[in-house]
Structure formats: structure tokens, C-alpha cells
Ligand SMILES: Cc1cc2nc3c(=O)[nH]c(=O)nc-3n(C[C@H](O)[C@H](O)[C@H](O)COP(=O)(O)OP(=O)(O)OC[C@H]3O[C@@H](n4cnc5c(N)ncnc54)[C@H](O)[C@@H]3O)c2cc1C
Ligand SMILES: Cc1cc2nc3c(=O)[nH]c(=O)nc-3n(C[C@H](O)[C@H](O)[C@H](O)COP(=O)(O)OP(=O)(O)OC[C@H]3O[C@@H](n4cnc5c(N)ncnc54)[C@H](O)[C@@H]3O)c2cc1C
């Protein structure tokens with residue numbers, strides 16, 4: 001169980017794994033995630049199920065090497081086993097025919113967006129996909145997204161690919177159109193999701209975001225993943241991971257994500273040296 | 285302590301006439317040997333080190349063998365207490381543990397964590413005669429001694445009847461789940477335990493700390509189950525990895541026992557509760573115990589390095605959190621509880637241990653809000669003082685705020701230990717199962733839920749309760765399941 005079937009390096013520090021997990025492959029739905037541990041006492045890290053194949057009994061994980069565990073995971077080879085893999089967790093995305101859905105994926109957030117965009121398309125929606133990254137090298141899953149999208153908009157911070165802008169710019173343009181989109185889904189770094197929500201707010205376009213808080217158990221037991229949504233405390237692992245972006249207190253969430261930053265920054269540096277990954281290519 | 289016990293035993297042996305009740309009552313309670321309070325605050329080794337053989341025997345001799353045995357009624361699983369104490373008083377510890385095991389499957393655990401002073405020891409005649417429950421026969425300590433001795437000698441794997449071809453799934457591997465697995469397996473049915481975490485044991489491994497309940501003891505119980513042929517699947521969350529209904533309809537289980545515990549932490553809903561440095565007790569204890577964060581150098585899972593810690597609450601969970609924080613190197617640890625020590629739900633022994641270790645108790649105080657800096661880090665806690673007013677429905681005097689009594693406590697970490705609600709996952713994913721308004725699964729007096737072939741027990745039924753009650757519920761449901769499959 002949990003054997004690695006395939007590994008691919010998608011960009012400097014983004015990796016793709018195909019893992020043998022028949023039970024999860026059978027049950028998983030868009031928007032859900034898994035929690036894995038590299039070894040018996042390893043940290044429990046949540047990763048979205050980016051794709052899956054119930055016939056082959058496999059799931060796809062796409063992750064960025066940011067700290068100790070994800071760096072170790074990046075070193076896994078075909079045939080290695082992940083000690084523990086739990087899932088599928090979280091409430092699946094609510095998918096139906098809304099009309100026009102805009103999917104905004106920032107950086108690694110494109111990975112969790114993939115199954116959602118797929119689901120929205122299958123449900124009969126017109127799907128516009130906006131993908132953003134710092135530069136061309138960091139853009140992942142472009143081909144996969146192109147096959148789903150009715151319209152694909154690429155943005156990079158440095159203009160090395162597509163438009164030179166932030167993802168919020170085309171999002172704003174779409175909101176100004178008549179008719180405006182029926183739904184927006186934004187997944188990426190918290191700061192990006194925050195600004196996507198701010199962009200759509202004046203246009204009253206309902207906006208879903210998928211939160212990547214710190215987690216431990218993933219079953220609602222510890223409360224470590226809690227966020228404030230509309231003034232109420234919610235647990236991302238069971239109530240989420242998707243929430244109404246207009247109601248999420250992103251500032252508090254970002255503070256909580258930074259709780260162990262000092263230690264992680266040290267690990268990141270150490271891991272990059274050990275892994276031989278070019279430190280300068282990653283701005284963390 | 286042991287020399288004194290030896291001397292007394294020799295005296296008793298050399299007597300001509302048998303001991304009279306008043307002689308027995310005159311024997312002093314055998315104190316539990318413990319590590320030095322200051323030294324033990326530095327590591328996670330077990331605080332109470334356990335009786336010696338002589339102490340266990342002498343303590344058992346204190347039992348008057350009352351005809352009515354009021355102690356039995358105080359034990360939730362009705363252990364034959366005078367019976368096992370008699371065997372121990374004769375030095376026959378093996379027989380003693382066998383008598384206990386007729387009713388309880390986890391004596392080494394219950395002997396350590398049962399709230400004896402409100403259960404078996406509360407009605408004990410010796411304690412009543414001496415007008416002090418702490419002078420009652422130390423039933424739990426003897427129970428622990430004989431169970432530990434059995435384990436040290438190597439537990440004999442219980443016999444399993446021949447294969448019936450029936451399959452039972454047990455959801456959750458806390459005390460309720462473990463006893464059902466044992467009782468059902470003994471009848472020859474195949475048993476699979478499905479556990480969400482990567483390690484079995486429930487609260488006994490992720491909540492109750494090592495210094496109170498060594499994990500090796502829980503592991504022995506699990507090893508015994510495995511030796512009996514019970515299958516254990518970890519990393520399996522029922523409701524998500526598989527729906528409960530599918531276990532029956534697709535996977536062919538003939539019965540299911542739900543023992544998912546009370547794992548949803550309550551918060552105070554006060555300002556500042558989502559700041560960095562505010563934890564639920566569950567998160568703090570899980571990081572420290574299950575994820576081994578106390579091993580700072582080697583653990584992958586980090587835990588915050590605290591200077592001054594406030595723990596909100598007065599139960600066992602609060603004591604465990606406070607004492608864990610101390611062991612993780614906090615300079616000061618404060619327990620903040622809005623009633624008085626008398627109302628504290630924690631075991632008396634745990635409160636004493638916490639006080640000995642230097643934990644500061646703030647009674648009749650409670651948090652009003654938590655203060656933070658611009659980094660979102662906790663910098664202090666605003667508290668209010670209380671006084672006791674008229675009794676409420678529970679009979680406890682209700683704490684009433686003293687207006688204008690606000691003051692600031694200097695802390696950088698706050699641990700919220702004010703209780704747990706039931707784990708909602710099964711309820712959310714299994715509409716067929718009926719729950720009450722608090723989310724506890726409703727069962728009839730055989731332990732059966734509203735769903736055919738599905739039973740439940742432990743904290744998911746009782747709300748946050750105790751190990752022994754969870755075990756008792758498990759035994760009842762196991763009997764019903766065995767009857768169903770017979
Ligand atoms: C429901 C859920 C789904 C997730 N899905 C994915 C996924 O599909 N792919 C993926 O790469 N990551 C995903 N994440 C994030 C992922 O879990 C973390 O990156 C991972 O736990 C890091 O582990 P680590 O030990 O390597 O790093 P740690 O040592 O734990 O350090 C990680 C730190 O890096 C920062 N960080 C991590 N992720 C991000 C991010 N996306 N944006 C900005 N800062 C970040 C945060 O400060 C975080 O605390 C998901 C998180 C959640 C809660
Ligand atoms: C810190 C602390 C200290 C305590 N101290 C004492 C004490 O001194 N004395 C005492 O008697 N009691 C004490 N208790 C209470 C006692 O531990 C509980 O009453 C008892 O463990 C309940 O047992 P249970 O079998 O119902 O569930 P639990 O022990 O809670 O076990 C439930 C298990 O089910 C698993 N699970 C949950 N949902 C799922 C799912 N959907 N699929 C698969 N698995 C699932 C969980 O991961 C867990 O392992 C304490 C509790 C805590 C938290």
C-alpha cells in the first residue's frame with residue numbers, strides 16, 4: 001500500500017507523485033485531500049488529491065517543497081512507500097451547473113484546482129481558467145488545464161509567459177463583463193486568495209477559496225486548523241477546506257500559518273542544501 | 285516505605301489469633317511511591333512508580349471483606365473487589381488478577397487512571413470508618429500492582445473459539461473499541477479494528493500523557509489483540525475512507541461497533557482565541573504525546589517553546605496539559621478555573637501532583653479575552669474574578685462574575701481545556717444513525733443504535749467520560765453482538 005508508482009519534477013521545487021491508494025482513489029471527490037506521514041513519527045502533512053484513477057487505484061499528488069517533510073517527499077523514488085496515507089478528507093466541492101465558473105489558480109494552487117475545474121466542466125459549466133505564477137518555469141499543469149478550459153488566461157509576475165500581471169487583473173475584467181461570472185473559485189497562497197476575494201466582492205460574485213492551514217489529525221479532533229469565517233470559528237479539515245472567500249479572516253489565517261516559521265525557514269535552508277536545489281530560485 | 289511494610293507483614297504473620305476488623309483498619313494506607321516532584325517535572329517518565337509486593341499485600345489486608353461489599357457497586361464494571369483483594373492479601377497475585385479479569389479487560393490501565401475516589405473507593409467501609417476517602421482501601425493501586433506483575437511475567441494470549449465465518453468491524457481503537465475487539469474475537473468471529481490515526485489506543489495514546497499512563501502498557505493490550513488474530517487497519521477514517529453503510533453493504537461485515545470518542549474540542553468563544561499560541565488541549569497533547577514533539581531535536585512535528593502558560597479548565601485534561609507544558613520547559617504554568625478546588629472535576633491525586641510540581645492554581649478566575657501583538661502572538665490574557673453564587677441544575681454553586689475585577693495575566697501560551705463534544709464525522713456521513721442534540725449517538729440498553737447491526741459505546745455515546753465507563757459500554761455491546769451472531 002501507498003507505493004509510489006511514478007515521480008515527476010514539474011518545476012524547480014514542484015513535484016508530482018502517483019501513489020497506489022485504491023480505497024482513496026475509489027472514494028475521492030474534487031476538493032478533497034489526504035494527510036500523509038513519510039515515516040512512523042513523521043509530521044502529518046495535508047496535500048490535495050490533484051487527480052486520481054479509480055480503475056488503477058492510484059491518486060496524484062502535486063506539491064511544492066517548502067519545509068522538512070515536503071523536501072523529504074521530493075526525494076522519494078518509484079517503489080518507495082509512504083508510511084501513512086489517510087483520506088480522502090474534507091468536504092467535497094459543491095459541484096453543479098452554475099453557468100460560467102472562473103477558476104483562479106496561483107502557483108501550486110493550480111494542482112488542487114485541477115479536479116475542481118474538471119468537475120465543473122463535466123457538470124456543464126462554461127469554465128474560464130486563470131493561471132498565475134512568478135515566472136514561466138514555475139507554471140505547472142498548463143497542458144492539463146488547457147484541455148479543460150473554455151478560456152485559459154496565463155499570467156506571470158515577470159511576463160516571461162502570458163500576460164505580465166497578477167491573477168486579480170483578468171479576474172476583475174471578467175467581473176466587469178455583462179453577464180458577470182456566476183461563481184469564482186480561487187486557490188493559491190493565502191495572500192492571493194485574499195486579493196481574489198477582494199476583487200470579486202464589489203461585483204458580488206460568489207467566491208470559493210480552499211484554505212491550507214496547519215493540520216494535525218484532519219478529523220476535527222485538534223482544532224489546530226481553525227479559521228474565522230464570518231466571525232465564527234470553523235475547522236478547515238471537516239467544515240472545509242472550501243469556504244466563502246468573502247467571509248474568511250485571511251489576516252488571522254496568515255498569522256497562524258506563520259506560527260512555526262522560524263523553524264521552517266531553518267529547515268528549508270538546510271533541506272535545499274541537502275537536496276542540492278537552487279536556493280536562489282525559491283523565494284519561499 | 286517497603287521496609288515498614290515488610291515489618292508489618294512479619295508482625296501479622298507471627299500473630300496467634302486472626303486479625304480483627306479494628307486491627308485491619310489500624311494498618312495505615314500504603315502510600316504510592318512517586319518520583320521526586322522537582323526531578324520528575326523535567327521528563328516524561330511515569331510519576332507514580334507502583335507498589336512493592338509487600339505494600340500490595342499489606343494494603344489488601346486492610347480490606348474487611350464486607351458481606352455487602354459496597355465497593356462493588358461503586359465500580360462501573362462491578363469487579364469482585366473483596367475477591368481479588370482476598371487473593372492478594374494471601375500473596376496469590378496471579379489468582380487476584382484472574383478475578384479482576386472476569387470483569388475488566390484493562391486492569392493495568394484502569395488501576396492507573398480510574399477516578400477511584402469517586403468510584404470504588406468512595407463507598408469503601410474502611411474509608412467511611414476513618415471518615416476520609418483517602419484512607420479507604422487503595423483498590424486501584426492493588427489492581428495496578430497485580431496487573432503489572434502479570435504483564436511483566438508475559439500475558440498469556442486468551443483462547444479464541446473456532447472460526448465462525450462472521451465478520452465484525454470496530455471503529456476506533458480507544459478503550460471501548462479494544463474491549464469489543466477482544467470479547468467478540470474470543471467467540472471466533474473475525475474482527476477488524478479501523479482507526480483514523482496511525483497508532484491505535486485512542487485518547488490513551490494521544491491524550492493521557494506518558495508520565496501518567498506509559499504507552500508501552502497500551503501497546504501490550506494491542507499486541508495481545510493482534511496475537512488473538514484481530515486485524516488492525518490504521519489510517520482508515522470511517523465516513524471518509526469508507527462510509528459506514530458500505531462496510532455492511534459492500535464489505536460484508538455482519539456487525540459494526542462505533543467507538544469514535546469525544547474528539548471535538550470546545551473553545552471559549554472569546555476574543556483572541558485564534559491568536560498564535562492558543563491551543564486546544566487536544567492539539568497541545570497530541571503534538572506532545574502522539575507526535576513526540578517533546579523530543580525537540582528529532583521530532584518532525586514542532587511545538588511552541590513557551591515561557592508562561594495559562595491552562596483554562598479544571599479537569600484531568602487541564603492537569604495533563606499543565607503538567608505537559610511544565611515538562612516541555614515552561615518557566616511558569618498557571619491553571620485558571622472559575623470555580624473552587626472542591627468543584628474541580630480532575631482526580632484529587634492529579635491535582636495534588638500538579639501542585640507538588642509547582643503548577644500555580646488560580647481559582648475563581650476565568651479568561652475574558654486573549655491579547656496579542658501585531659505578529660498575532662499571545663502577549664497576555666485578560667481575566668475576571670468570580671465568586672460562588674446559588675447552586676445550578678448540577679447542584680454545583682454557580683460562579684458569578686465580580687464586576688470590574690479585570691486584570692491582566694502575563695502569558696505567551698494559552699491552552700483551552702474546557703471539554704470536548706462528540707466527533708461529528710460519523711453523524712455527518714451516516715444519516716441513518718440517530719444522535720441527540722449534543723451529537724452523541726443514541727443506543728438502547730443493548731448498546732444498539734438506530735441502524736441494524738450497528739452498535740456504539742464509549743465517549744461517542746456518553747459524552748466525555750472515563751476509560752472504565754467506555755470499557756463497560758464496550759463489554760455490554762460485545763455481549764449483544766455475540767448474541768446477534770450466535
Ligand atoms: C487542505 C490542504 C491541502 C493542501 N494541498 C496542497 C497541495 O496540493 N500541494 C502543496 O504543495 N501543498 C498543499 N498544502 C500545503 C501543504 O500541506 C504544506 O505545504 C506542507 O504541509 C508543508 O510541509 P513541510 O513539512 O514541507 O513544511 P513545513 O515545515 O510544515 O512548512 C510549511 C510552511 O510553508 C508555508 N507554506 C506552505 N504551503 C504554502 C502555500 N501553499 N502557500 C504559501 N505558503 C505556504 C507555510 O508557512 C507553512 O507553514 C495543502 C494544505 C492543506 C491544509
Ligand atoms: C487528556 C485526557 C485525560 C484523561 N484522563 C482520564 C483519566 O485520568 N481517567 C479516565 O478514566 N479517563 C480519562 N480521560 C477520558 C478517557 O480517556 C475517555 O473517556 C476514553 O478514552 C473514551 O474511550 P473511547 O473508546 O470512547 O474513545 P477514544 O479513546 O476517544 O478513542 C476513539 C478513537 O476513535 C478514532 N476515531 C474517531 N473517529 C474515527 C473514524 N471516523 N474512523 C476511524 N477511527 C475514528 C480516534 O482516532 C480514536 O483513536 C481523559 C481524556 C483526556 C483527553
Ligand code: SF4
Pocket residue numbers: 358359360361362363365388394395398400403404405423424427752
Ligand atoms: S476498574 Fe476502576 S472503579 Fe473498578 S475496581 Fe478498578 S479502579 Fe476501581
Ligand code: SF4
Pocket residue numbers: 346347348349350353354355356365366369407408409410421423
Ligand atoms: S468496601 Fe472496602 S473494606 Fe469493604 S469489601 Fe470493599 S474494599 Fe473491602
Ligand code: FES
Pocket residue numbers: 214215216217218219220221222223224225226235236237238
Ligand atoms: S486538523 Fe485537527 S481539527 Fe482539523
